[in-house]
Amino acid sequence: MPGVTPAVRAADLSHTYADGRTALSGVTFSVEPGECVGLVGPNGAGKTTLFLRLCGVLPGEPGQASVHGLDPADASQRRKLPETVGVVFQNPDDQLFSPTVREDVAFGPLNLGATSAEACVRAAEALTAVGLADAAERVPFQLSGGEKRRAALAGVLAMRPAVLLLDEPSMFLDPRGRRELIGVVRNLPGTKLIATHDLELVLDTCSRVLVLDGGSLHADGPATALLADAALMDRHGLEVPYRLR
Ligand SMILES: Nc1ncnc2c1ncn2[C@@H]1O[C@H](COP(=O)(O)OP(=O)(O)OP(=O)(O)O)[C@@H](O)[C@H]1O
Ligand SMILES: [Mg+2]
Numbered sequence: 001m002p003g004v005t006p007a008v009r010a011a012d013l014s015h016t017y018a019d020g021r022t023a024l025s026g027v028t029f030s031v032e033p034g035e036c037v038g039l040v041g042p043n044g045a046g047k048t049t050l051f052l053r054l055c056g057v058l059p060g061e062p063g064q065a066s067v068h069g070l071d072p073a074d075a076s077q078r079r080k081l082p083e084t085v086g087v088v089f090q091n092p093d094d095q096l097f098s099p100t101v102r103e104d105v106a107f108g109p110l111n112l113g114a115t116s117a118e119a120c121v122r123a124a125e126a127l128t129a130v131g132l133a134d135a136a137e138r139v140p141f142q143l144s145g146g147e148k149r150r151a152a153l154a155g156v157l158a159m160r161p162a163v164l165l166l167d168e169p170s171m172f173l174d175p176r177g178r179r180e181l182i183g184v185v186r187n188l189p190g191t192k193l194i195a196t197h198d199l200e201l202v203l204d205t206c207s208r209v210l211v212l213d214g215g216s217l218h219a220d221g222p223a224t225a226l227l228a229d230a231a232l233m234d235r236h237g238l239e240v241p242y243r244l245r
Helices: 047-054 100-113 116-129 145-158 174-187 198-204 223-227 230-235
Strands: 008-016 020-033 035-039 066-069 085-088 164-167 191-197 208-213 217-221
Touching: 008 047, 020 047, 035 047, 035 198, 035 217, 047 066, 047 191, 085 145, 100 116, 100 145, 100 191, 116 145, 145 174, 191 198, 198 223, 208 223, 217 223, 217 230
Parallel strands: 020 217, 035 191, 035 208, 085 164, 164 191
Antiparallel strands: 008 020, 008 066, 208 217
């Protein structure tokens, strides 16, 4: 779609950690508004690093990334990112810190300037969407692993981000929770990038897939075609989902 600002863009994006380890090199892709894209690849491929660069948690070179037209490497643009990009991190313990689940989920909208009544409504809606309405008054760190993931997702949904980055969203979820997550993701408006080893989930939610391995992008194309490519999957430590065998 020429003329449309991409929702997410990486342009020759590279990342080297302080210890000298290169986690990403020359990654280039562009995601249009409204697309749902799966980011797949073996452990250590660079998926989480890419997300941390896109949301500005990790510093980087200006001009290598943009989210909703904002460059996370530019301090003044990075400050505007929380209004547009929501990230559910791989480890939910990084994301839950309030005395109750309700306050945790309401924190994001409050921080973005919502009134407490509005934040409360948004928190209730988000908790219902992830099947956690009954846990609103519980202490977040006492939740089970799967409940923590749902709470972290609710916290991000309550902010209604235009771009959502989900890092291993189905990890720790039981089969029913996973089905519910797929339903939630499918119904969410906006642009979604999902890093996961759960290729069946990718098949159910994403029209397009990026294959990352060793910090480089190896494939970018339609989800069904790439995930059915046994040689491609094998080269990158992945497996063709059962449904496509
Ligand atoms: N803080 C850090 N310092 C140094 N190296 C790091 C750091 N964080 C990650 N790495 C390295 O960067 C590379 C990419 O890691 P990353 O966490 O992005 O991979 P990933 O694709 O998310 O893997 P997984 O599927 O296991 O979640 C790995 O080699 C990892 O060891
Ligand atoms: Mg990761």
